[in-house]
Amino acid sequence: MAEYYIDIIYVFSAVSFILSLKWLSSVATARRGVIAGILGMSLAVGGTLLSPSIEQYYLIAIAFVIGSSIGIPMALMPMTAVPQRTALSHAFGAMAAALVGTAEYYLRNTSIDTFTMSALSIEVLLGSLTFTASLLAAGKLQEILPTRPITFRFQNVFNLAFLGVAVLAGLYVVINPEATYMFPVIIIAALIFGVLLILPIGGADMPTVISLLNSYAGLAAAMMGFVLNNKLLIIAGALDGSSGLILSITMSKAMNRSFTNVLFGAFGQVQATADNAEQKTYRSASAEEAAELMRTASSIMIIPGYGMAVAHAQHKVRELFDVLTSQGVDVKFAIHPVAGRMPGHMNVLLAEADIPYDNLVEMDEANPEFPQTDIALVIGANDVTNPAARNDKSSPIYGMPILDVDKARLVMVNKRSMSPGFAGIDNELYYNDETLMLFGDSKSFIADIVNELSD
Amino acid sequence: MEHQALSINEILSNVYVFVLATFVGLEVIRRVSPLLHTPLMSLTNAISAISIVGSILIAGRGETQSSLILGTVAVGASMVNIVGGYLITYRMVKMFRKKEDRK
Numbered sequence: 094m095a096e097y098y099i100d101i102i103y104v105f106s107a108v109s110f111i112l113s114l115k116w117l118s119s120v121a122t123a124r125r126g127v128i129a130g131i132l133g134m135s136l137a138v139g140g141t142l143l144s145p146s147i148e149q150y151y152l153i154a155i156a157f158v159i160g161s162s163i164g165i166p167m168a169l170m171p172m173t174a175v176p177q178r179t180a181l182s183h184a185f186g187a188m189a190a191a192l193v194g195t196a197e198y199y200l201r202n203t204s205i206d207t208f209t210m211s212a213l214s215i216e217v218l219l220g221s222l223t224f225t226a227s228l229l230a231a232g233k234l235q236e237i238l239p240t241r242p243i244t245f246r247f248q249n250v251f252n253l254a255f256l257g258v259a260v261l262a263g264l265y266v267v268i269n270p271e272a273t274y275m276f277p278v279i280i281i282a283a284l285i286f287g288v289l290l291i292l293p294i295g296g297a298d299m300p301t302v303i304s305l306l307n308s309y310a311g312l313a314a315a316m317m318g319f320v321l322n323n324k325l326l327i328i329a330g331a332l333d334g335s336s337g338l339i340l341s342i343t344m345s346k347a348m349n350r351s352f353t354n355v356l357f358g359a360f361g362q363v364q365a366t367a368d369n370a371e372q373k374t375y376r377s378a379s380a381e382e383a384a385e386l387m388r389t390a391s392s393i394m395i396i397p398g399y400g401m402a403v404a405h406a407q408h409k410v411r412e413l414f415d416v417l418t419s420q421g422v423d424v425k426f427a428i429h430p431v432a433g434r435m436p437g438h439m440n441v442l443l444a445e446a447d448i449p450y451d452n453l454v455e456m457d458e459a460n461p462e463f464p465q466t467d468i469a470l471v472i473g474a475n476d477v478t479n480p481a482a483r484n485d486k487s488s489p490i491y492g493m494p495i496l497d498v499d500k501a502r503l504v505m506v507n508k509r510s511m512s513p514g515f516a517g518i519d520n521e522l523y524y525n526d527e528t529l530m531l532f533g534d535s536k537s538f539i540a541d542i543v544n545e546l547s548d
Numbered sequence: 549m550e551h552q553a554l555s556i557n558e559i560l561s562n563v564y565v566f567v568l569a570t571f572v573g574l575e576v577i578r579r580v581s582p583l584l585h586t587p588l589m590s591l592t593n594a595i596s597a598i599s600i601v602g603s604i605l606i607a608g609r610g611e612t613q614s615s616l617i618l619g620t621v622a623v624g625a626s627m628v629n630i631v632g633g634y635l636i637t638y639r640m641v642k643m644f645r646k647k648e649d650r651k
Contacts, residue, residue, distance in 0.1 A: 110595055111572060117588055118579040123641035130591055131634050134598070138630075141601045147608030152620045156607070160627025167628065168635035172643075178636065179589055182629045186596045189622040189629075193602040196618040200611055208559050307589055307596075314599045319562055321602050322554055327562055328569040329598035335573030336592040340585060430582060437585030441640055449647040450583055 102140035103325040109133030110329050114336070120450060137325060172445040173402050176303065176434040177234035183306045184227035190313035191220030191280065197320055202270045209320055210270050214263035216316035217276075218283045222259075223309040225287030230302060233291065234434055242295040255286040294355075296399065297476060299434045301344040301355045308337025340436050347430035347456075349482075349492040375511070375523050377530040380538055383505055384545030386529075390467035390503075392423040394459065396496055397439045398432050400473015400508070406535035410472065411446035413539050416546045425452050427459035427469075427496050429477040460497045469501035472535050473508070479520045490518060499525060507531040507538055587640045594633025600626035 110133040116126030142150070170178050194217040198205075205213070232238035245251075259282035266275050294302050311333025318326030345355055378386075387393060395414075401407060417424050426448065432439045440453055454462070463469060471478055478498040481488040498504055499522050506523060510532065522528055531538055580588050603626050607619030 111576065113591065113595070114573070114576045114580070114588075117584060117591060117641075118576070119581060120583065120641070120644045120646075123584060123587065123644070124638070127587075127591065127634060127638045127641055130595060130637070134594070134600075134630055134634070137598055137601055138604070141604045142608075144605065144608070146605065149608060149610055152610075152616065153604055153607050153623055156620050156623035157627050160624040161631045163624075164628040164631030164633075165635065167632040168639065170636075172640075175586060175590075175636070175640075178632075179586075179593060182590075182593050182632055185625040185628045186593065186599065189597070189599045189603055189625040192618045192622040192625070193599060193606055196606045196615040196622075197602075200615055206554060209554060304589070307592060310596045311592065314596045315566060317599055317602045319559075319566075321605065322558060322562065323601060324562065324565045326598055326601055327566045329595050331566050331569035332573040332576075333592040333596040335570050336577045336588060339574060339577050340589065343582075343585075428582075435586060436589060437582060437587070440583045441586045441643070444640070444643040444645070447643075447645065450644045451647055453583060455582055 099140045099143055102136050102143075103323075106133045106136035106140065107325055107328045109136065110332055114332060133329075137329075171405075172441055173405055174235075175441060176299065176438060177231045179435060180227045180231035180234055180303055180306065183303070183310050184224050184231065186310040187220045187223035187227060187306075187313055189220075190310070190317055191217050191224060193317055194220060194313075194320065195276075195280070198266075198276055199273070202273060202276075205270050207267060210267045212316045212319035214267055214279060216313050216320060217279055218259055218263055219309045219313040219316065221280050221283035222287035222290065223306050223313065225284045226291050226302075227287075227306050227310075229288055229291040230294070230299065230306065233294070233296070234299060240296050243292040248289075248293060252286065252289040255282050255289060258282040259286060296434060297348075297431070298355050300431045300436050300438070301341055301348070301350075301352075303435050304337050304340035304344055305352070306337070308334050308341060311335075311337055344431055344436060347494060349490075349494065373524040375528065375530055376526075377532055378505070380531070380533075380541030381545050383529070383531055384542045386503065386505075387417060387422070387468060387542070387546065388420070390422055392466050393417060393425075393468045393470060394454075394463065394466045394498075394501065395424065395426045396432075396469060396471045396474050396478060396498060397426060397428070397443065398472065398474025398477065399434060399438075400475075401535055402433055402438065402442055402473070404473065404535040406472065406539055407442045407446040409536050409539040409543065410443070411448050412543045413546075414448055414452075416543055420546070425454050425459070425462075427454050427456065427462075427498075429456055429474070429496055432474055432477055456494060456496060463497045463500040466501040467503060469498045469504045471498060471504065471506040471508075472539070475508075475520055476518065478506075478522055479518060480522055481518065481520070485521075488518060498522060499527075502527065504528040505531055507533070507535050509534060583644070584641070587637050590633050590637045590640065594630055594637065597626040597629035597633065600630065
């Protein structure tokens with residue numbers, strides 16, 4: 094009887110989740126969106142706890158406490174660590190799905206129908222591979238593991254073989270649900286495939302990959318919904334799955350690459366040979382000279398990249414923004430969709446530094462403004478500003494939409510040295526006549542400019 | 549009680565729900581400004597911890613020793629995402645300010 098009340102609670106929970114995502118569409122309503130999400134989850138948990146089939150609450154309560162005590166510190170990490178935090182929580186979510194799937198299988202394998210068994214296999218397969226893939230991605234983002242793509246011969250064949258084994262084992266169990274000895278094969282092969290999937294992924298591909306893992310974690314939850322015949326799980330999982338899907342499509346479009354190319358292309362290991370033969374010349378400038386030029390400018394566009402995050406320079410950038418704005422300079426930030434290591438990474442960092450979001454401009458709006466911009470200041474971004482993406486058909490990034498930084502009247506590039514960016518591609522922007530290189534750590538270099546300007 | 553096979557109608561209605569929810573998701577999320585893509589991902593990540601529903605049922609029923617353990621660990625893992633995900637999303641959206649809101 095109580096089951097009906099629970100289903101009604103679940104309906105309200107599903108509505109809250111949908112409203113939550115709807116309200117997240119704009120900054121003005123975003124806080125309300127988070128509250129709606131919390132409400133939805135509380136209803137889901139509360140409703141489930143009312144279920145008459147639950148016989149013990151003791152261990153659940155302990156798990157609540159332990160989970161919260163891990164979750165709270167993870168939420169208080171600095172904003173620069175958000176990509177690895179997100180990857181890590183994808184791992185937790187995927188693990189939960191895989192564990193529940195495994196438990197369900199061993200409880201029910203004698204009486205399961207083909208459809209439910211298929212959903213269960215997919216749940217466990219996606220859950221397991223997302224678990225190891227997310228852990229590895231988090232390790233790479235935290236730089237515990239080497240961030241360069243790791244590649245070897247016949248890698249794709251090797252990787253797909255493991256996926257093949259997992260899928261075949263899944264099919265076998267769908268046809269013969271009693272074959273309990275086959276079930277661990279799905280899990281093990283999927284766990285290994287998850288590791289192999291991330292080995293060839295480098296930093297610049299992380300925004301796409303992390304979105305894809307988001308999508309898998311959601312799909313695994315939706316599959317669990319099919320297994321448990323629970324529509325709330327199906328709805329929430331589908332919402333998460335479609336969000337991950339949209340983000341991965343947006344990210345791969347912003348790099349002009351297909352999914353398969355991101356996953357199997359192992360970007361950035363072949364093209365070291367470009368044209369090292371000729372020594373090209375570039376001009377560099379000191380903080381003093383840079384400050385002098387900024388003083389005479391009337392509009393400045395700042396292009397932040399992953400380098401700004403690594404140097405934790407966002408607060409210094411805010412000081413620069415403040416001092417320039419107070420001197421009547423129009424300062425804006427041009428944000429490339431794949432700048433940083435996850436979708437929206439730069440926006441969050443700049444918002445953290447208290448830069449008003451109306452000064453953050455998306456690529457499509459920023460590009461027409463560059464020809465009227467006095468100074469384009471690039472801080473720790475590289476490939477997203479490389480004109481080779483427009484002009485050089487032989488370049489591996491040819492066709493990728495870029496910020497047309499080179500069209501500004503003067504370009505300043507803050508970088509630690511002349512070494513090429515992630516993709517190992519030389520950036521011809523640096524050798525332009527209108528480009529000044531500002532060598533040094535972003536945090537201290539920007540601080541020097543700020544000091545010069547406030548004198 | 550839930551250990552009996554589902555009828556074809558139940559399966560189909562679940563498939564309908566999945567398809568419709570996916571379309572709702574695509575439509576709603578398409579409108580999210582790129583400005584908020586990071587909070588979007590941490591929010592959907594918290595929402596995907598809805599697997600806590602399945603985890604609680606498995607742990608609470610404790611039908612076998614191993615299902616009790618697997619379920620309890622799954623409850624803990626989901627709880628990490630729920631607490632961590634909502635808290636950090638709230639922290640993030642609170643940081644976004646307009647010009648006139650600055651002190």
